[in-house]
Amino acid sequence: MTEDIQQIAEPSSIVRRIWSPSDADADLIRRAYDVALEAHKDQGRYSGRPYVHHVIETAIILADLGMDTKSIVAGLLHDTIEDGHLTAEGVADTFDEEVLFLVQGVTKLGHVRYQGLERHIESLRKLFVATSQDIRVLIIKLADRLHNMRTLEHVPERKQGRIASETLEVYAPIAKRLGIGRLYTELQDLAFPFVYPDEYEEVKQLSDEKYDQALNVIKRLRKKLIVELDDDKQIKDPTVDYRLKHLFSLYLKLKKKDMDIDQIYDIVAMRVIVENVEECYRVLGIVHGLWRPRPDRMKDYIASPKPNGYQSLHTTIFTGDGNMAEVQIRSEKMHHEAEYGVASHVRYKEKDAGGTRKLAWFEKFLNTVRSSDIAQDREIDNVPNWIKEMAAEQQDTTDPSKFMENLQTDFFEDRIFVFTPNGDVIDLPVGSCPIDFAYYIHSQLGDHISGARINQKFSSIDTELESGDIVEIITDKKNHPKRKWLDYAQTALAQGRIQRGIRQQNEGN
Numbered sequence: 001m002t003e004d005i006q007q008i009a010e011p012s013s014i015v016r017r018i019w020s021p022s023d024a025d026a027d028l029i030r031r032a033y034d035v036a037l038e039a040h041k042d043q044g045r046y047s048g049r050p051y052v053h054h055v056i057e058t059a060i061i062l063a064d065l066g067m068d069t070k071s072i073v074a075g076l077l078h079d080t081i082e083d084g085h086l087t088a089e090g091v092a093d094t095f096d097e098e099v100l101f102l103v104q105g106v107t108k109l110g111h112v113r114y115q116g117l118e119r120h121i122e123s124l125r126k127l128f129v130a131t132s133q134d135i136r137v138l139i140i141k142l143a144d145r146l147h148n149m150r151t152l153e154h155v156p157e158r159k160q161g162r163i164a165s166e167t168l169e170v171y172a173p174i175a176k177r178l179g180i181g182r183l184y185t186e187l188q189d190l191a192f193p194f195v196y197p198d199e200y201e202e203v204k205q206l207s208d209e210k211y212d213q214a215l216n217v218i219k220r221l222r223k224k225l226i227v228e229l230d231d232d233k234q235i236k237d238p239t240v241d242y243r244l245k246h247l248f249s250l251y252l253k254l255k256k257k258d259m260d261i262d263q264i265y266d267i268v269a270m271r272v273i274v275e276n277v278e279e280c281y282r283v284l285g286i287v288h289g290l291w292r293p294r295p296d297r298m299k300d301y302i303a304s305p306k307p308n309g310y311q312s313l314h315t316t317i318f319t320g321d322g323n324m325a326e327v328q329i330r331s332e333k334m335h336h337e338a339e340y341g342v343a344s345h346v347r348y349k350e351k352d353a354g355g356t357r358k359l360a361w362f363e364k365f366l367n368t369v370r371s372s373d374i375a376q377d378r379e380i381d382n383v384p385n386w387i388k389e390m391a392a393e394q395q396d397t398t399d400p401s402k403f404m405e406n407l408q409t410d411f412f413e414d415r416i417f418v419f420t421p422n423g424d425v426i427d428l429p430v431g432s433c434p435i436d437f438a439y440y441i442h443s444q445l446g447d448h449i450s451g452a453r454i455n456q457k458f459s460s461i462d463t464e465l466e467s468g469d470i471v472e473i474i475t476d477k478k479n480h481p482k483r484k485w486l487d488y489a490q491t492a493l494a495q496g497r498i499q500r501g502i503r504q505q506n507e508g509n
């Protein structure tokens with residue numbers, strides 16, 4: 001194995017990937033590298049490579065995501081306590097409490113082995129609770145999983161299916177929810193052939209057949225658009241490119257379209273990247289001037305970002321020769337955020353204490369967290385509210401099936417953003433009504449709700465809220481929770497509080 005060690009990446013290959021590393025950064029990474037090398041010296045991987053290769057690759061993924069130095073160090077050390085026989089004190093002494101916290105967080109999550117539903121859910125629960133204290137723990141875990149997926153072919157066949165299913169059902173959706181496009185698309189595509197081998201073959205074949213044709217269409221459009229953009233003096237340095245839809249996302253879309261690939265217009269999409277938001281809309285105007293858009297397929301994710309923060313303009317156009325094509329327009333910043341999501345926030349935060357480069361949507365999350373109940377009894381750092389909320393619920397939930405239910409309704413479903421009259425953003429699951437909103441803000445507000453003004457219009461307390469609504473709660477001290485509210489409320493939080501309110505009234509009587 002000593003010979004093999006010579007072939008693994010040097011610490012400099014990690015340091016090189018960090019944006020303007022300081023001497024202290026480089027030194028810390030070298031030290032972690034040496035500790036990992038020593039801790040794993042007698043271990044190997046299924047691939048036959050030294051085990052340390054895995055932790056180095058994990059660290060490289062984290063560096064490429066733009067994560068901070070402590071995360072990269074923790075990536076190098078993430079298996080040392082569990083598998084490398086290092087002690088917690090050892091890690092704290094050689095590094096610091098922060099690194100130890102990250103390593104232990106990742107270790108605690110274990111390998112989320114699928115050993116029956118109960119065990120699995122227990123692991124998931126740990127995942128959320130551990131993460132609610134520092135989102136970096138989850139990102140390190142995702143990087144660890146990504147490298148395990150990249151080397152899944154070497155793992156014994158009997159284990160592959162379980163690892164791949166877990167990736168598709170747990171890890172990829174989390175990466176997606178965190179807005180890290182780079183991670184979730186690769187995780188999905190790596191897992192796809194192991195989980196659905198037949199479907200994978202079918203989709204692969206369909207896409208191979210269609211790809212060349214779609215690409216030719218896009219190349220023609222691209223030429224024409226570039227000429228037009230060059231003429232426009234107000235748009236500086238646009239990048240006109242294209243992207244191929246990744247296979248798993250193509251599969252999901254095909255399933256909705258009876259596996260008819262001719263119904264899919266974005267197998268190859270043109271992508272225009274410009275400097276700022278104004279230019280995005282300007283390009284959209286130019287595109288619509290050149291080709292007629294399908295009015296039903298224009299999506300403005302700049303004005304209404306997706307719940308995970310994704311922003312872009314999408315439009316589907318008639319190409320004039322019987323084809324249709326999708327064009328995606330975004331700024332450089334939006335593009336970066338689509339690729340790196342929460343990970344880009346971690347880095348910005350470290351480099352720019354002033355916070356001027358903080359993601360706008362993350363700011364909203366933080367504001368939400370600050371105004372919530374949970375914020376009062378917990379250190380708030382860089383954790384989106386929906387994760388905090390999940391973690392708070394999970395700590396009181398002992399019933400695993402209930403947990404799974406919450407996970408599916410609260411976590412994997414899309415969320416809406418609504419506003420308080422002061423402009424604070426509240427993040428709720430789709431289908432929520434003013435009752436959910438009121439309990440979210442304060443239990444007193446929920447308990448005495450009598451009505452609501454939505455966008456200044458009087459509305460009933462069971463009205464389904466939509467993203468962008470401004471919600472004001474009207475209360476009446478004489479009002480108390482009623483059983484029928486349970487039918488209206490969508491969130492676990494409101495359900496629990498209503499039940500508690502009803503119980504208290506019964507006891508009072």
Ligand code: MN
Nearest residue numbers: 054078079144
């Ligand atoms: Mn690992």
